Amino acid sequence: MEPVRGEGEESALRIQRGADRICTLILTADYPAVDVAIERARLREECRRLLPDRLALYDMVYESRFDRLWAQFRS
Numbered sequence: 001m002e003p004v005r006g007e008g009e010e011s012a013l014r015i016q017r018g019a020d021r022i023c024t025l026i027l028t029a030d031y032p033a034v035d036v037a038i039e040r041a042r043l044r045e046e047c048r049r050l051l052p053d054r055l056a057l058y059d060m061v062y063e064s065r066f067d068r069l070w071a072q073f074r075s
Contacts, residue, residue, distance in 0.1 A: 011050040018043040026069045
């Protein structure tokens with residue numbers, strides 16, 4: 001039996017899955033840069049909507065991860 005998750009936990013998992021997807025898109029060299037930027041903006045907006053008190057943490061963790069991956073695999 002799976003444990004019951006709170007709404008905040010579900011939202012955090014949704015953001016995490018979205019971030020994992022964006023990491024995969026960055027690593028897929030043929031995925032256009034503009035589309036990656038659009039997906040990043042969508043995920044940030046979703047975090048702002050679902051977890052507004054965690055937006056600064058999102059920026060610190062996920063946006064910096066996206067930037068590092070971009071620099072490492074797309075530059």
